[in-house]
Amino acid sequence: MSAMDARNAGGQDKIVSVLHAQLKRVHGRLARTEALLRDEREARRDAERQLRERDNGAAAPTRALVEEAVAKASKAAEERDRAVADATEGRQALRENELLKRGMSNLSSSFEQQEERLRLELEEMGLELRRARAYARRCRDVLRKTRAMCDELGEPEEFLGVDEDVSDDGGESPPAVGHPADDTTVFLSSAEEGRVELFDFDGEGDELEPSSPPRGASEPAG
Incomplete structure (x- = not known):
């Protein structure tokens, strides 16, 4: 049981370390997503400012700047979706780890119950064996006494006496009785x-x- 517990503990530690690594990656992606969102907001503000300046006649924004801002926003949205998916996967992995721990605890309890039942059965078999040996000793005593009586007889x-098949008058002797x-x-x-x-x-x-x-x-x- 100790070796099995050690293996189970090692497996659980490995699962926990993998989950921690996944959560760390999720936090990193969330940080990058927030940075991209900040860049998107800044790009939108720049685009709006440039549009206002164009409307005011101060400057005319180029189509490339607008397209760059849209691309940054789309990329930020994709990163955000991936970060949300990773976070969901991490929570699912944590729930599975909790279920695994619960299952290992139930399995250990079942092993203990089986071990206790086997111990009781072995004790009962030992008691029956002792009874059988005592009965065999009594039978051997009876046999020795029977042999002693046979030796005495x-x-x-x-x-x-002598078993005579024919009586004195030539007829058959009556059978013995009793x-x-x-x-x-x-x-x-x-x-x-x-x-x-x-x-x-x-x-x-x-x-x-x-x-x-x-x-x-x-x-x-x-």
Whole structure:
């Protein structure tokens, strides 16, 4: 922001210096116009005096003097018109400079507002990041506890017993009821993210819905 302010200040100083130079030229032209007008008035007075003297018979003015006086008057009028146009242009430039200053002030205020909004958004994102990290730590703690419990329980055969496909009388044994671990296993592949996913133990790999009951519980015993 400081570099931009410095560039804006340099540009405004340059505009002001150009306007001052234009005003100085306008004042010079006005001074020359006033001098020409004085010369015109003097020429007219001389022409009138010469006409009076001619009328009185003292002297006869020449056509060249009259034409010179008319040319001086026309030139003075042109200089006056140019001076008025330059003055109008200078006032317009001053108004444009004022509008430029106002626009730069509004732009600086807009930049400050955007910077404040970005700062607030960054603070909010930092807060969300801290919350996410805390949640990840809690998930890792749960995962470590789950692994410790699995280590304490040991292999599934140690606490589930042997799954016999055939009963003593040669018939098929009834399905087990009420234990979700009979046909599911815990798949801990996302340890870093702290996610625990349940998959079918029959090798199909379909993910189980958390709200769905075990398949053995929905079937009647026997």
